[in-house]
Amino acid sequence: MADLLARPCGGTVERLTRPARVYALLAWTWSRALAQYPASLALMTFGTALGAVAEIFAVFVVFRHAGALDGFSLAEGLLIASLANLMFAAADMLMGMVEGLGQHIRSGSLDVMLVRPVSPLVQIATDRFAVRRLGRVVPAAAVAGFALYHCDIDWTAGKVLMLPVLVVSGVAIAASVWTASGCLQFFVADAREAANSVTYGGHALTEYPLSIYGKGVVYAVTFAVPLAFVGWQPVLYLLDRPDPTGLPDLLRFAPPFVAVAACTAAALLWRLGLRHYRSTGS
Amino acid sequence: MRVYSAVYIAGLRRYSTYRAATLAGILTNSVFGCINAAVLLALFSVRPLINGYDAADAVTQVFVCQALVATVAILGPPLDLGERIRSGAVGTDLLRPVPLLGWWLAEDMGRATFSIVFRGVPTLLIGTVLFDLLLPGTAGHWAAVLASVALAAVIGFALRYLYELAGFWILDTRGIWAVVGLVGPVAAGVLLPLPLFPPGVADVLRALPWASMIQIPAEITLGKESLPGGSAAGGLALQAGWAAALLLLGARLTSAATRKVVVQGG
Amino acid sequence: MTSAHSDDAVIEAVGLGRDFVLSEGPLFRRRRRTVAAVRGIDLTVRAGEVVGYLGPNGAGKSSTMKMLTGILTPTSGSLRVLGMEPARERTRLASHIGVVFGQRTTLWWDLPLKDSLELTRHMYRVPAADHARRLAELTGLLELGPFLATPVRQLSLGQRMRGDLTAALLHGPRLLVLDEPTIGLDVVSKATIREFLLRLNAEEGTTILLTTHDLGDVERLCDRVVVIDHGSLAYDGDLAGLRAAVPVPRVLVVDLAEPSPPLEVAGARFVRAEGPRQWLELEDNPSAVIARVAAGNEIADLTLREPDIEGVVAALYRGAEPRPA
Numbered sequence: 036m037a038d039l040l041a042r043p044c045g046g047t048v049e050r051l052t053r054p055a056r057v058y059a060l061l062a063w064t065w066s067r068a069l070a071q072y073p074a075s076l077a078l079m080t081f082g083t084a085l086g087a088v089a090e091i092f093a094v095f096v097v098f099r100h101a102g103a104l105d106g107f108s109l110a111e112g113l114l115i116a117s118l119a120n121l122m123f124a125a126a127d128m129l130m131g132m133v134e135g136l137g138q139h140i141r142s143g144s145l146d147v148m149l150v151r152p153v154s155p156l157v158q159i160a161t162d163r164f165a166v167r168r169l170g171r172v173v174p175a176a177a178v179a180g181f182a183l184y185h186c187d188i189d190w191t192a193g194k195v196l197m198l199p200v201l202v203v204s205g206v207a208i209a210a211s212v213w214t215a216s217g218c219l220q221f222f223v224a225d226a227r228e229a230a231n232s233v234t235y236g237g238h239a240l241t242e243y244p245l246s247i248y249g250k251g252v253v254y255a256v257t258f259a260v261p262l263a264f265v266g267w268q269p270v271l272y273l274l275d276r277p278d279p280t281g282l283p284d285l286l287r288f289a290p291p292f293v294a295v296a297a298c299t300a301a302a303l304l305w306r307l308g309l310r311h312y313r314s315t316g317s
Numbered sequence: 318m319r320v321y322s323a324v325y326i327a328g329l330r331r332y333s334t335y336r337a338a339t340l341a342g343i344l345t346n347s348v349f350g351c352i353n354a355a356v357l358l359a360l361f362s363v364r365p366l367i368n369g370y371d372a373a374d375a376v377t378q379v380f381v382c383q384a385l386v387a388t389v390a391i392l393g394p395p396l397d398l399g400e401r402i403r404s405g406a407v408g409t410d411l412l413r414p415v416p417l418l419g420w421w422l423a424e425d426m427g428r429a430t431f432s433i434v435f436r437g438v439p440t441l442l443i444g445t446v447l448f449d450l451l452l453p454g455t456a457g458h459w460a461a462v463l464a465s466v467a468l469a470a471v472i473g474f475a476l477r478y479l480y481e482l483a484g485f486w487i488l489d490t491r492g493i494w495a496v497v498g499l500v501g502p503v504a505a506g507v508l509l510p511l512p513l514f515p516p517g518v519a520d521v522l523r524a525l526p527w528a529s530m531i532q533i534p535a536e537i538t539l540g541k542e543s544l545p546g547g548s549a550a551g552g553l554a555l556q557a558g559w560a561a562a563l564l565l566l567g568a569r570l571t572s573a574a575t576r577k578v579v580v581q582g583g
Numbered sequence: 584m585t586s587a588h589s590d591d592a593v594i595e596a597v598g599l600g601r602d603f604v605l606s607e608g609p610l611f612r613r614r615r616r617t618v619a620a621v622r623g624i625d626l627t628v629r630a631g632e633v634v635g636y637l638g639p640n641g642a643g644k645s646s647t648m649k650m651l652t653g654i655l656t657p658t659s660g661s662l663r664v665l666g667m668e669p670a671r672e673r674t675r676l677a678s679h680i681g682v683v684f685g686q687r688t689t690l691w692w693d694l695p696l697k698d699s700l701e702l703t704r705h706m707y708r709v710p711a712a713d714h715a716r717r718l719a720e721l722t723g724l725l726e727l728g729p730f731l732a733t734p735v736r737q738l739s740l741g742q743r744m745r746g747d748l749t750a751a752l753l754h755g756p757r758l759l760v761l762d763e764p765t766i767g768l769d770v771v772s773k774a775t776i777r778e779f780l781l782r783l784n785a786e787e788g789t790t791i792l793l794t795t796h797d798l799g800d801v802e803r804l805c806d807r808v809v810v811i812d813h814g815s816l817a818y819d820g821d822l823a824g825l826r827a828a829v830p831v832p833r834v835l836v837v838d839l840a841e842p843s844p845p846l847e848v849a850g851a852r853f854v855r856a857e858g859p860r861q862w863l864e865l866e867d868n869p870s871a872v873i874a875r876v877a878a879g880n881e882i883a884d885l886t887l888r889e890p891d892i893e894g895v896v897a898a899l900y901r902g903a904e905p906r907p908a
Contacts, residue, residue: 060705068694075492082495089499093508097356100513101363147689149654152677153706163693228341232348239352247359248352313670314656315603 054157061161069166076167083170087124091116091178094242105279107244111270114182117175119241119266122202124171126209132162133217134234137227140220140312149313156214156305188273201269204290209265211297212237214305221308237262246279253280261297264290320415321423328427339435346383346440353379354448357510368512368519369543377451378510378535380444384437385466388429389473389530391501396421396474399481399490411575418567422474429470437466451539458540461549465534468556472529475563476501482567485574506532512543526563529556593758593790594628594651598660600814601646620646622814623660630757633784633791635805635822643814644794648762651792652682665757678707681751685763689747690735696746697731700753707754714753721749724779741772748776752783759783761793765800777803798889829898832864837876838884848875859883 069076094116098109107115139145139159148155188194216230223229237260245253245267256262263286271278272287332339354376361372370378386392398421401407410417444450453459480497484490502508504527511519511532522528523543533552536544545551601621606613621643628634638644649655651664653673662669667676683689690699704714722728725745730738738746744764751759764780765773781804783789795801801808801822808825810818818825835851838860845853850867865872869887876882 057706061702064694064698064702068691068698078492079495082492082499085499089503089508096509096513097360100367101360104359104363143684143687146649146654147684147687149673150652150677150680150682150689151703151706152674152708154674223337225335225337225341228338229344232341232345236345236348236352239349243356243359248355252355310656313654 054154058157062164065164066166079167080170083167084174087171087174105244105246110182110185115270116242117178121175122205122265123209123238125206128168130210130213133214136217137220204294205265207294208297211301214301218304218308241266250280261293264293324423325427328424329431332428332431342436343439347443350380350383370512373451376448381535382531384441388432389469396477402484425474465537469530469534471560478567501527526559529559591630595663596626599624600659602658631788635801635808636794638811642812680758681756682760683747683751685766692736695732703750741768759791831898834888835863836886837861840881
């Protein structure tokens, strides 16, 4: 790892992959620094893992009482909840720190990042990179595995191949939503808490079959803030279930495209925000 | 007494400057209220009655919870006391002629008052507009709710005071927050109303201090018989008991901490 | 490496300006007001110069610094730093300059200094061998050895500043931009840093631009002083020229044995008294005045106060026409 970056400026490929490598390097350095307090790290990781367990446990309790919600069984409900949790947890780990943007602006540390020859977005996203958030991913993945096993899924080669694509797309979409809502702080200084209602609220929303919230909400999270592609559409695809809200079945193949669009939109918003910051000085 | 009211007003003033954050907080609480209410409505449409709770009870609890959650600060923020203990600045606080516990209690009650009036009440109003909530019909009932909310705020303070006070003995109180940040919401009835848990578990949780911050005030609002003694009076007595016990413990530990600082010089 | 414009100019600003739009008043009745923070500055800094960039708070110093480093986009004029346009080529420029903000660290708060410096190396793509050599060199000069393994948050202000300087210099920048590098430091740390900067300038020819409120920094370091006030250039020349342009007298503070009526001494003018302490503005050389005071009074203590930069700059703006040297 140490010498990956220590080369003179390279070609196009090098330029394009550099942010990812700088990201990995910064994240690694932070993780190593935090690992100097292993007891504290273990406790925090365990605590974070319990957080995911508690949320999935709530879904379990609700489904145990209900038997089935909107035609989704307990195992299917757990599949939705665990996949959503998994993707949001991974996205939170990768880009969650962007929500601290306002703090970086106020303290002037954004200026410090801007005088370094590395993307400030990468620097913010890796600031105090919290490996402990992996703690959320582990129980979510375990429950997802359990639920996949217990759901009545007609496994085809296509589904096996699609599963990782859907997971990666979901993570990318959730990370984009996280980044974009963080960028709002470029324009409105106190936007952090309001943005939380989109990020954490979106997370809470996607833990249940979206159809229980009614058509209006489903349309909003399909076409406005594309969270329907984080857990909901992938599960409909895996279960071969028609969309209960009557949206076309073709949408379940959209996640990779939505992911690209969402990442592009988030990147543009970041650039716009940074330009705004540099042209207003606030 | 003068000192405490001055500190109380300072706490109130301090939080009243965060207007945008208050508005955003109302938004966040309302969004979470709507999401949780929708989930519970879906559940109760399948099972109309669970351990004495029906759909209207559950939705009412969801919004009482969202109205209270910032006031009792069950999910944080921690008291600034923790930062002062870590930096050693608490040494000067201990030299003040005002007891540490009283000082921070007054400050936090200022914060809680602002929070309940400008964040809690609007959130509850939004809930009543969007859903059919079961709110008290008589002045006496409202008085009981008000008392319950006040006690909940004191318990919320006392718990956070104890978490931070632990900083005198252990290095990093973030570990404590990592644990209570999870246990708290589950045991208080934030994650789900306690009646959704098996009755035996629910009764145990109801007796713990966290339930006195959310679940008990919600049941007092709803006038539930599941309260200790079957009435609001029993619920208030439980809350008052916890408030007194936790404050007493806080005072005891403060003296112990003071001795430790005096003897070891921090 | 970069297309040098006019021979050896490191910074070339022509008519550089920066406006801010402020929104004022209550919501719905906001008024927009344009305020010029920097107005039409012409400034050329050549390779190897050490330039003090001075001015009262709010004069436009930090806006200029931000434009030079590419953080802030200018609203008018042209600006080239090392042949690059900072606002458009910020990332590329960043690899060739070093920046230190005295009031906020560029190091990572929770990491040991060594790790912070290692991260910096990767960000600036310094080859490992060059890094090791340069780090050893800087560690020796700035005496970093004893605290390389200490987390940054536990460093004293002076240690932190030495760490920040190291981080800013590891990639061998041709231009070093320092914003209040000695603010809040003790006398010894200040001296260490000043000596180091002089040596850096002499041995490597690094161009240095610094803002400061400390006259000592200016006297010790700067061949050239640029004063900005209300966004405009008020003076550009050497320190002696600045002093000559705006003569601000030195002040003698005399602590007498007991409160006395205002002293009347030739070569000094009474300013004010506070109990037994009196302030005298010197018009003659200090030793002569002190001798005269001592002749007629019992003196408990004496201090001679140099006019500070604030005073000089304020006087410059109050009265005398700027007179470029």
